[in-house]
Amino acid sequence: MFDHPTPLDVTRHLMEELAPRTRTGVGGLLSELDALESEFAHNAPDGLTRARVAVRLQAFLSKWTSGAQGAGGEEESPVDEAFEDAFDEATDDEMIQLIQRELGLS
16 A cells, blocks of 8 residues: 555665765775766866876875875875975975976976
8 A cells, every 4th residue: 555665774775865875995085086076077067176286196106006095004205205204395386387287287
């Protein structure tokens, strides 16, 4: 007569809507990269946002390919620390020049 969901069905539905399952490890990382790519495909970011994301991804890739794990893992190499220090201390003009160089605009 009436089709009412069971309490278990309601709970599962609410859990999926309110706290979707997140993947961990490399599968989760790849899922997040897919989501980022999809978001950028649907909502093209401005040049500054693209440059900021590019710098972050390049820093991540550098750490990833060198095997440095950072917090909770192996110690980072001094090159990574020097890069981070220079990055943190860079002026706005230096950052704009770096971004333009990275994007091939200068």
